[in-house]
Amino acid sequence: MTYQLLAGGYRDTVTLFSFEASPSKIKVISDSPAPQNASWLEPSTQSTDAGRVVYSLSEDEKEGKGLSLIVKGDKVEVTAERMTNGAPAHVHLLKDGSGVIVANYVGGSAIYFPLDPSGALSKSSDSPNLVFPYPYKDTKAPNPDRQEASHIHHVVESKDGKFYVADLGSDRVWVVVREGESGLDIKGWLQAPAGAGPRHLALSPDEKHLYCLTELSHEVLIFSLSDSLPAHPKPDFKVSIIPPNVPSTHSKLMDSAEIQLNSAFPNVIYASNRLELHIHDDDSQKDLPKLDNPSKGDAVAVILLGEDGTTVESVKHVRTEADGIRAMKVSKDGKYVALAGQQGGGVEIWAVGGKRGDEWKLAAKEESIKQVTDIIWL
Numbered sequence: 001m002t003y004q005l006l007a008g009g010y011r012d013t014v015t016l017f018s019f020e021a022s023p024s025k026i027k028v029i030s031d032s033p034a035p036q037n038a039s040w041l042e043p044s045t046q047s048t049d050a051g052r053v054v055y056s057l058s059e060d061e062k063e064g065k066g067l068s069l070i071v072k073g074d075k076v077e078v079t080a081e082r083m084t085n086g087a088p089a090h091v092h093l094l095k096d097g098s099g100v101i102v103a104n105y106v107g108g109s110a111i112y113f114p115l116d117p118s119g120a121l122s123k124s125s126d127s128p129n130l131v132f133p134y135p136y137k138d139t140k141a142p143n144p145d146r147q148e149a150s151h152i153h154h155v156v157e158s159k160d161g162k163f164y165v166a167d168l169g170s171d172r173v174w175v176v177v178r179e180g181e182s183g184l185d186i187k188g189w190l191q192a193p194a195g196a197g198p199r200h201l202a203l204s205p206d207e208k209h210l211y212c213l214t215e216l217s218h219e220v221l222i223f224s225l226s227d228s229l230p231a232h233p234k235p236d237f238k239v240s241i242i243p244p245n246v247p248s249t250h251s252k253l254m255d256s257a258e259i260q261l262n263s264a265f266p267n268v269i270y271a272s273n274r275l276e277l278h279i280h281d282d283d284s285q286k287d288l289p290k291l292d293n294p295s296k297g298d299a300v301a302v303i304l305l306g307e308d309g310t311t312v313e314s315v316k317h318v319r320t321e322a323d324g325i326r327a328m329k330v331s332k333d334g335k336y337v338a339l340a341g342q343q344g345g346g347v348e349i350w351a352v353g354g355k356r357g358d359e360w361k362l363a364a365k366e367e368s369i370k371q372v373t374d375i376i377w378l
Contacts, residue, residue, distance in 0.1 A: 003331060004029075005338055006071065007347065008038035008056060009373040014069070014076050019336070019349050019364060026347060026366035032076035034058075035065060039373040042091045042100070046119045052378060053119035055100050057088040064088045066102040066113055068120040071378065080121040084111050085129050092155040092163075101155050101163065101184070108132050108150030110165060110176070112183040130184040135170050142171070142195030143216055153215075154200045158207050158225070164190070166198040168215055173198050175229060188229030192221060200259045204309050205266065213259035213271050218242050218251060220259065220271055220303060222310060237310060241271040241301035243317045245291060246279075253279045257326045264334025265357025267305035272325035272339065273298045297321040297345050300328070300337075302358045318360045321345045327375040336363065340372035347372060 001022070007015045013031040020027070035058035044053040051072035058065040064087045068080045086107025093100050099114040100121070109129040114122045134150045141147035151169035158164070163184070165174040172189040179185035190210065192198050197216030204211065212221045212233070218241055221233040242251045253275065260270045276298050279285065299317040306313055322341030329338050334357065340347045346367030350360045 003336070004378045005375055006041055006054065006076070006378055007327065007340065007369055007372045007375045008034065008041050009327070009342065009371040010037050010039060011371045012036050014038055014041070014056070015369050016071065016074060016076060017347070017366070017369065019338070021363075024349070024363040026349065026364045028366065028368065030074045030076075034069070034076070034078065035067060035081065036060070037064075038067065040088075040090050041374045041376045042093050043376045043378060044093055044097075044119060046097065048118055054376070055091045055093055057084070057091050057102060059089065060087055062087055062106060066091055066100065066111070066121060068115070079118070080123055082113050082121050082123070082127070085109065086111075089152070090154045092157065095157055095159070103152040103155050103165065104129070105151045105153055105168075108134060108152055108167070108169065110152055110155065110184060112178075128182045130176070130180070130182040130186070132165070132167060132170065132174055132186070135172070141169075143197065146197060146216060147171070147195070153198070156201045156203055156210075158203060162187075164201055164203075164210055166201050166212065168197040168199055171196055171198065173201065173210070173212060173223070190223045190229075190231045190233075192233065193217065196221070199256060202259050202261050202269070205261070205263075209309060211259060211269060213241070213256050215256050218254065218256045218273070220269060234310065237312060239303055239312045239315060241273060241303075241315075243273065243276070243299040243301075243319075245295070246276060250279050250288060250291065253282070253285060258328040260328060260330050260337070262330050262334045262352065262357045263332075265352070267307065267309050268357045269303040269305065270328065270330070270337065271301045271303065272328045273301070274324040274326060274342070277323050278343070295319055297323055297341060298325045300325065300339070300360075302360070304356055304358055316358060318350070320348055321365070322348055326373040329375050329377060331377045338375045338377065340369065340375055342371060342373050346370065347375070
């Protein structure tokens with residue numbers, strides 16, 4: 001079986017490539033020009049006569065764009081661009097296919113863009129931003145270097161029409177619905193611990209709970225979505241994703257990145273670490289002792305949950321050769337995980353097996369695909 005994937009990142013191209021399951025190998029199909037730093041990719045189920053529709057963004061330090069793309073044969077073309085009035089980090093396609101929401105990391109806002117019949121971003125719609133409050137405005141933030149403002153990072157949507165919006169800067173996951181002048185309105189929030197820095201989210205299959213990966217405290221939290229707002233995480237569910245070879249003195253210099261569930265295996269969470277190889281890059285950390293058994297790449301935490309998905313049974317780590325795992329996606333059939341190192345190591349495809357989806361085996365690797373921050377299975 002042959003799979004097709006698309007990779008974007010801190011570069012001016014997007015890379016279309018294939019993965020052949022047997023014999024296992026990765027083949028680069030093409031590099032297509034794209035606006036700078038297309039750091040997130042969002043697949044659509046929509047295909048037109050022209051090709052497969054995909055959404056992305058162009059990330060910059062202060063401002064950026066939302067993008068619609070189309071995969072035409074072995075090439076990728078941009079079909080529309082819209083300014084987001086901030087620097088975006090994520091784009092979410094609505095379940096009803098009517099539009100996308102772009103999350104602005106810089107600017108602390110989200111913006112809704114409707115789509116035209118072809119699936120491209122509508123170029124004529126009026127789309128004001130929803131700006132999120134900053135709760136630390138009149139006090140010192142727990143992590144002043146990273147939480148000096150609201151930083152919107154990720155959006156997931158439930159079947160009942162709610163959007164859960166991770167805000168790294170405010171330690172909140174905002175609950176948003178489609179209402180108001182901007183087309184979006186805040187209904188409340190889920191409160192993470194101070195300094196946790198919510199980054200990415202995943203809804204449980206029954207949508208009774210929300211898993212939250214925190215970038216700054218390197219943990220997975222769980223919220224019950226039946227609790228009244230503002231809700232707090234379950235106190236007896238708190239799991240670190242840091243690999244056991246990294247002590248707390250060193251782990252504070254790392255970041256967490258991506259959280260994924262696997263539809264083929266219930267009650268397993270995959271969460272990626274990054275920057276373990278760069279703990280000593282900063283001269284201010286030169287007095288920290290070197291890590292024992294230095295690795296070639298970052299580790300992915302594999303978290304096994306209890307039957308109802310609300311308790312932690314065990315945590316193990318898969319050691320990769322990818323340096324800075326921001327990109328990590330499970331294939332639609334649950335048989336493989338694609339991941340990449342933003343700083344080095346290229347793209348890796350891992351075969352997933354075992355009774356619980358917790359046994360990983362490296363299937364293929366391609367180091368020529370560089371500076372990748374997101375991957376999607378087409």
